[in-house]
Amino acid sequence: MNGPLIRRGEPGYEQARVGRVFNARRPDRYPAAVLLAEDAADVAAGVRLARAENRTVSVRSGGHSWAGWSLRDDSLLIDLGNLNGLDYDASTGVVTAGPAARGGLDLAPFLAERGRAFPAGHCPGVGLGGYLLQGGQGWNGRAMGWACESVAAVDVVTADGAAVRADATHHDDLYWAARGAGPGFPGVVTAFHLRTYQAPAGMWHDTRSFHPGDAAVLLGWLHEILPVLDRRVEPVLAATRLPGVPLHTGRAHPGLVLLLHTTVMAGSAGEAAELLRAFADGPLAGKELGHVAGPTTLDEECAAQAEQSPDGYRYAVDCTWTDAPAEVLEPLLSRLWRELDTPHSFSIWYGWAPGRTLSDMAFSVQGEVYIATYAIYSDAADDERYRDWVHARTADIARHGTGVYLGDTDFTRRQDRFLSAANYRRLERIRARWDPEGRFASYLTADPEGLNVHE
Template identity: 45%
Template sequence: MTGRYFFRGDEGYEHARTRTVWNARTPERYPEVIVQAADADDVVDAIGYARQRGLTVGVRSGGHSWAGNHVRDGGMLLDVKGLDHCAIDTGARTAVVGPGMGGSVLAELLAEQDLFFPAGHCKGVCIGGYLLQGGYGWNSRVLGPACESVLGLDVVTADGERRYIDAEHHADLYWAARGSGPGFFAVVTAFHLKLHARPAVCGSSLFVYPLEAAEDIYPWARSISAAVDRRVELQIVASRSVPGAGLDTPGIVMASPVFADTEQEAIDALAVLETCPARSKALVAVPYAPTDLQTWYAGVMTNYPTGYRYGVDNMWTSAPAEDLMPGIRRILSTMPPHPAHFLWLNWGPSPQRQGMAYSLEDEIYLALYGVWEDPADDEKYGDWARSNMAAMQHLQTGIQLADENLGQRPAAFATPEAMDTLDRVRARYDPAGLFHSWMGRV
């Protein structure tokens, strides 16, 4: 092999293993060898080595998989974080970007040239895993999940061959790459991206309500699902304190980015938030303020501090509010201290999507993020997210892979038809099972 590599027992192995997982709750799983690729040649060599020795391969780009899906017992962990190149064609509005490029870094580079891409909401998330699983990012309610803006990919397949795939070249593998997430059966060395014009206005509203207003807020949010302008991301985050707003009491934060052509359009799009029946109870009320992505990233990361331990789970649903509220009450009454939080996102109804493995979404997205710092609290907080989602799973239509917990709670993330197609395409390109499938699925 070329590149840097560490066999289990080598000096530096454990550091190489733990650095592949952003979650400080690193799984107790141990690959036989970890390869840190610096370029596509290293990837080809690593795949050849794994194939010759019968090693099953897991791939990591940014390591933000909460479950550490790429870290498995035995086999090879192929780390492609070093493939972070980026070439932007401003005239064509396209870019060729390595899987190790941070989404927030890419967003900043594009902003300098008045361009935009629906990168992920959290700093540090690299585009590799983000784009493979779908990609719910900034302005994605308008632009679609980011995988819809993937024009093609450079990949290394299980036979060690380099291939360019798109709608006309290996179209079935291209179909699979957009939405199969950690179960994708090739290694991406570059994404060819469609870029968009930078929105003229980036704004936000901010309302903070006491936790007691939940009985008004969530039924109202469910009732306006279809009425929320797609330029608005209605994010409702409940936690035990709201440090970003200077509040050390439990609260429900309604923080809503908006992307528009004019400030008046942005203000008009956000106006629906003033109809909340708890409006008079707001502890903080900012109906509209101009902002930028860097400010948004800073605000988001107050809920996702580095070096903490995470237990995460999620669900899509179209259930009515009266069916959801018992579970929501349970979530709020058992929620660990901040930065643990409960996210409600008004997502749909969504437009018709392109043909791709990404095939399951719904009107409302619910996600739980257990977050704590002390390993001694693992038993106390580690199952909060899973157990609460399990109690509501009779209301779910599926999950999204960004916040998957498939190893602990298997659930559908694609339609049955899409899963059947994925299995057929996998059998063609990876007949010997060189690449790991999803956890929770044999």
């Protein structure tokens, strides 16, 4: 092995255990050792070592799992932080990316220099590994689909330490699982081969802030226009207390603001204006607290997202998909929004309707609207309170929900369906074939019997 293997108790262990975990709420789970892999050969050697020591293997790419999935007691944690290379083949338009390459900070600028684009995550620091394996909700997702739908092939180290490439014609079951299984994937992905797209001419935004008292009218209107909005238009309504929202001169910040931030990637300013026109004609036109619109860039948007979810804070997070109408959601959301009580905590209503037919892949649960809530705070003494709150309020909405997106879940507190029942059964068969001994740590759950169960 080229990379260092740091066993529990040795110098550097704590840094290797949690130094790259984004959430400052670090779980009390302790791997037996951490391997800082240098390359795919190290990963294979790590898997063989875990077999010899009869340990499970846990994996880390970008360290952005809110629930700290990479941290498993007594496992061998293979940290892929050094596998972050990017290589573009202009003849195929395929980029080969290491799993620790970050979607917004590494891949997006690398592709932009070559006139290409990929639906990377909204938050720029997220690692491609976890993001792509669980689906990938990225910029322009309504039009481009789930990021994993643009995965052409994966290079995988399997449970017996072999290196294989899986695509539509080779090991197609593994390829199917790599697009949606998330931490239940039975292998370690050492490289992703991604289809890229011609970069759009530009990006524009329309941003309006509203008083929380207008929530019923606002949501009713959004649910009405969403199914007929052009797919290139991406509307997100965020309840936030951050001061940096548009406010017309003389208007006072009401404490909590409903910020409707809509982006569109288009061919020209005229086309973007046409696509965003629906937002000028709503029932609250002229009653906004503030409104700004115009050209923007992916860099600016990513920077704003990073500011909204800053480093160094503790996070408790949950989500649900829902097809419920606005009148059902509004009282539940308004209650949740009023209770956001730190400067950074926020909650989003993210419009995805109309539903798309998905590719044949493990990923299989979505809905018309995505609701996710992020409690963001500093004091460890508040952990239990915020965790209880975020999961209880999300559960209220999830009663009208269709399931969850793995990326914003913590199954140690609340679980729900993340795959269709048929896809979950198929995944179990694939896992039994590729990982019969359960070498890979898989889903972190407080209740294995309740995994993927939708009440």
